[in-house]
Amino acid sequence: MNHKISTKRRKLPQLANTLHGIEEWYSHIFKHLGWIVLAAGKGNTKKVDAYKHSLEQFVEVVDHVASEYEDPDRLHDMNVMKMHVEYLLSFLDEIGI
Secondary structure (H helix, E strand, O other), rough: OOOOOOOOOOOOOOOOOOOOHHHHHHHHHHHHHHHHHHHHHOOOOOHHHHHHHHHHHHHHHHHHOOOOOHHHHHHHHHHHHHHHHHHHHHHHHOOOO
16 A cells, blocks of 8 residues: 655644633733733833734634534633633733733
8 A cells, every 4th residue: 555645734724723722822821921011111022012913813713712612611711711811902002012
């Protein structure tokens, strides 16, 4: 038998994620908040912009993944995470970061 191994990398859709991945990402967001505040204080706008973009992507991914679930507990968890990140985004805008 001749099995060919594809050299092309398969790309997942941009919004593909698991609930576990979302939970890890959510934890990462809050762990890095302090570093982002320090970066903003030093005028490092690239890191701050990348962080804010990551927050916006998180909200988009949670909306997409939530549309694939029916379990009310998981939907509730994702909604709470999304609300916290949206609040964080508004807070960063409010304090000028």
